[in-house]
Amino acid sequence: MNNYESELKKAGDGFISFLKWIAIAAVVGVIVGLVGVFFHLSVEKATELRTEFPWLIWLLPFGGVAIVLLYKKAGMEHDRGTNLVLDAVSSNEPLSIKTAPLIFISTVITHLFEGSSGREGAALQMGGSIASYLGKHINLDEDDQRIITMCGMSAGFSALFGTPVAAAVFALEVVSVGVMYHSAGVPCIVAAAVGAYVAKLFGIAPTAFTLVGEIPQIGLVMLIKVAVLGGLCALISMLFCLVLEKAHHAYDKIPNRMAAVFIGGLLVIALTYIVGTRDYNGAGMDVINRAVAGEASPAAFLLKIIFTAVTLGAGFKGGEIVPTLFVGATFGNIAGKILGIGSPFGSGLGMIALFCGVTNCPITSLILSIELFGMDGLIYYAVACAVSYRLSGYYGLYSSQRIVYSKVRPEFINKNTL
Numbered sequence: 001m002n003n004y005e006s007e008l009k010k011a012g013d014g015f016i017s018f019l020k021w022i023a024i025a026a027v028v029g030v031i032v033g034l035v036g037v038f039f040h041l042s043v044e045k046a047t048e049l050r051t052e053f054p055w056l057i058w059l060l061p062f063g064g065v066a067i068v069l070l071y072k073k074a075g076m077e078h079d080r081g082t083n084l085v086l087d088a089v090s091s092n093e094p095l096s097i098k099t100a101p102l103i104f105i106s107t108v109i110t111h112l113f114e115g116s117s118g119r120e121g122a123a124l125q126m127g128g129s130i131a132s133y134l135g136k137h138i139n140l141d142e143d144d145q146r147i148i149t150m151c152g153m154s155a156g157f158s159a160l161f162g163t164p165v166a167a168a169v170f171a172l173e174v175v176s177v178g179v180m181y182h183s184a185g186v187p188c189i190v191a192a193a194v195g196a197y198v199a200k201l202f203g204i205a206p207t208a209f210t211l212v213g214e215i216p217q218i219g220l221v222m223l224i225k226v227a228v229l230g231g232l233c234a235l236i237s238m239l240f241c242l243v244l245e246k247a248h249h250a251y252d253k254i255p256n257r258m259a260a261v262f263i264g265g266l267l268v269i270a271l272t273y274i275v276g277t278r279d280y281n282g283a284g285m286d287v288i289n290r291a292v293a294g295e296a297s298p299a300a301f302l303l304k305i306i307f308t309a310v311t312l313g314a315g316f317k318g319g320e321i322v323p324t325l326f327v328g329a330t331f332g333n334i335a336g337k338i339l340g341i342g343s344p345f346g347s348g349l350g351m352i353a354l355f356c357g358v359t360n361c362p363i364t365s366l367i368l369s370i371e372l373f374g375m376d377g378l379i380y381y382a383v384a385c386a387v388s389y390r391l392s393g394y395y396g397l398y399s400s401q402r403i404v405y406s407k408v409r410p411e412f413i414n415k416n417t418l
Contacts, residue, residue: 018186021147021186021187021190022186022187022190024138024148024151024187025151025186025187025188025190025191025194026190026191026194027134028127028130028131028134028148028151028152028155028191028194029151029155029190029191029192029193029194029195029197029198030194030198031130031134032126032127032130032131032152032155032156032159032191032195033155033158033159033194033195033196033197033198033199034198035100035104035126035127035130035156035159036123036126036127036155036156036158036159036160036195036198036199037159037198037199037202037204039104039107039108039119039122039123039126039160040119040159040160040199040204041202042104042108043107043108043111043119043283046108046111046112047111047282047283049112050111050112050113050114050281050282054278056112056113056114057113057114057268057269057272057281058269059113060113060114060115060265060268060269061261061262061263061264061265061266061269062262062265063109063110063112063113063115063265063316064115064258064261064262064264064265064314064315064316065258065261065262066109067106067109067110067261067315067316067317068257068258068261068315069258070102070105070106071102071106072257074098074102075098076096076098076099076102077257079099079102080400081103081121081125081317082121082124082125082319082397082398083398083399083400084099084125084400085124085125085128085129085149085153086174086175086398086400086401087400088128088132088146088149089128089146089149089150089153089175089181090175090176090400090402092142092145092146095128095129095132095133095149096129097129097130097132097133098129099125099126099128099129100125100126100129100130103121103122103125103126103317104122104126106316106317107119107121107122107317107318107319109316109317110311110316110317110318111282111283111318113265114268114272114278114281114282115265115268115281115282115311115316115318116268116280116281116282116284116304116307116308116310116311116312116323117282117283117308117311117312117316117317117318117319117320117322117323118283118318118319118320118321118322118323118324119160119283119318119319119322120157120160120161120319120320120321120322121317121318121319121320121321122317122318122319123156123157123159123160123161123319124153124156124157124319125156126152126156127151127152127153127154127155127156127157127159127195128149128150128152128153128156129152130152131148131149131151131152131153131155131191132145132148132149132152134148135148135149146181146184147181147183147184147187148187150171150172150175150181150184150187150188151171151184151187151188151190151191152191153167153170153171153188154167154168154170154171154188154189154191154192154195155167155191155192155194155195156195157170157171157192157195158191158192158193158195158196158199159195159196159198159199159204160199161206161207162196162199162200162204162205162206162207162208162371163196163206163207163367163368163371163372164189164192164193164195164196164371165189165192165367165370165371166364166367166368166371167188167192167195167196168185168188168189168191168192169188169361169363169364169367170359170361170364171184171188171192172184172185172188173361173363173364174359174360174361174364174398174401175401175402176401176402176404177360177361177401177402177403177404177405178403178404178405179404179405180363206371207372208371208372208373209288209289209292209348209372209373210292211292211344211345211347211348211373212292212293212294212344213294213342213344213345215345215376215377215380216341216342216345216377216380218379218380222341222380223379223380223383225339225340225341226341226349226380226383226384227383227384227387228339229332229335229336229339229341229346229349229350229353229384230349230353230383230384230385230386230387230388230391231387231388231391232331232335233328233331233332233335233349233350233353233354233356233357233384233388234353234357234387234388234389234390234391234392234393235391236301236327236328236331236354236357237324237353237354237356237357237358237388237392237395238357238392238393238395239305240305240324240327240354240358241358241395241396241397241417241418242395243305243306243309244308244309244312244313244320244397245418246309247309247310247312247313247314248312248313250313251263251264251313251314251315257315260314260315261314261315261316263314264310264311264313264314264315264316265314265316267310267314268281268307268310268311271306271307271310275303279297279300279303280300280303280304280306280307281307283318283322283323283326284304284322284323284326285322287300287304287326287329287330288325288326288329288330288347288351291329291330291332291333291343291347292329292333292344292347292348293344294333294343294344294347295333295343296329296330296333296334296343296347297330298334300326300330300331301326301327301328301330301331301334304323304326304327304330305323305327308320308323320358320397321355321359321397324354324355324358324359324397325351325354325355327354328347328350328351328352328353328354328355329347329348329350329351330347330350331350331354332346332347332348332349332350332351332353332354333346333347333350334346335350336349336350345377345380348369348372348373348377348381349380349381349384351372352365352366352368352369352372352381352384352385353365353384353385353387353388354388355368356384356385356388356389356392357388357389357392357395358392358395358396358397359396359397359398360389360392360396360401360403360417362385362386362389365381365385365389366378366381366382366385369381369385389407390407390408393407393418394407394415394417394418395417395418396417396418397417398417399416399417399418400416401416401417402414402415402416402417403415403416403417
């Protein structure tokens with residue numbers, strides 16, 4: 001076989017692989033998308049019920065015990081959540097299909113009884129575990145198994161949030177910061193697009209916000225103000241990650257997991273009645289909407305950090321991204337007002353900059369700003385993300401995430417986030 005025939009064969013093999021992955025990704029997108037729709041509707045119903053029956057919060061400690069028992073019964077009492085999904089991609093650790101129903105049920109329980117958590121952690125875990133299970137049954141090799149797991153992550157994130165491009169890039173970027181898995185690009189975007197389309201077919205609207213007021217004109221003074229806001233968000237992102245970590249360590253000192261989660265539930269109840277509002281329970285999307293409309297309490301971001309740390313540290317399930325958006329929106333609202341940026345636009349900048357700080361995913365963050373807010377003010381979002389990424393150190397929500405290259409210089413460091 002001459003060089004021409006060899007290259008022709010490689011091109012043919014590449015095209016066949018391309019078609020294969022489009023088909024696999026589409027199947028993953030449909031399956032995970034349908035599960036994501038059911039999960040979205042379940043969480044929404046749980047939110048409606050807890051709003052209609054406020055007394056359900058008193059069952060939170062017992063819900064926590066049920067979660068611990070579920071994981072123990074399944075032999076997964078040492079489950080590491082989203083970190084395990086990241087490890088499945090980076091080092092091909094096994095990912096059990098039991099993860100999907102466990103995180104589904106436990107997240108609904110957390111939301112039903114008013115724990116403070118999000119949904120995206122569940123989406124990533126469900127999507128990753130379902131896709132990994134499918135990959136094993138179609139006999140994919142180790143490298144392809146990683147790609148299909150990322151497809152599941154993309155589809156799950158996209159089905160819940162309706163941000164397919166950000167979902168796909170997040171799966172490529174979050175595992176090893178500084179190195180993107182470009183080989184998974186086409187499969188991830190196909191899976192994310194199909195997942196979002198499935199959600200749309202069921203009438204689930206994509207997450208998007210309309211900022212009240214005009215976006216400031218581009219100018220040097222405003223760029224400096226936005227950079228300052230990005231730096232402040234970097235500090236808040238480090239605080240958020242540190243508080244979450246300390247909360248986990250504090251609960252780990254309690255040897256009995258059921259006792260720990262029961263105490264955590266009682267603490268959430270106590271905090272709720274101390275502050276006198278349910279704003280910090282659940283995901284808090286209503287508070288985010290109020291913040292981008294210009295309304296936010298000065299202490300809201302700190303209270304949400306505390307509520308989320310007390311909930312997730314105890315062993316309740318869900319995710320940290322929606323609470324991150326809550327913290328970013330409410331902090332950005334107040335900081336934007338002080339800096340003269342404007343409260344609504346400050347909320348948008350805060351959401352994106354804080355997301356960037358806690359996930360260490362600047363490209364995803366910039367794309368997310370477009371899908372959530374549109375193209376207006378893109379340069380400002382880019383500045384806020386760049387500054388937040390640069391100044392947020394090596395903290396992150398996921399301890400299995402690896403920072404491959406230094407944030408300060410083009411230097412290989414390959415270290416886990418703190």
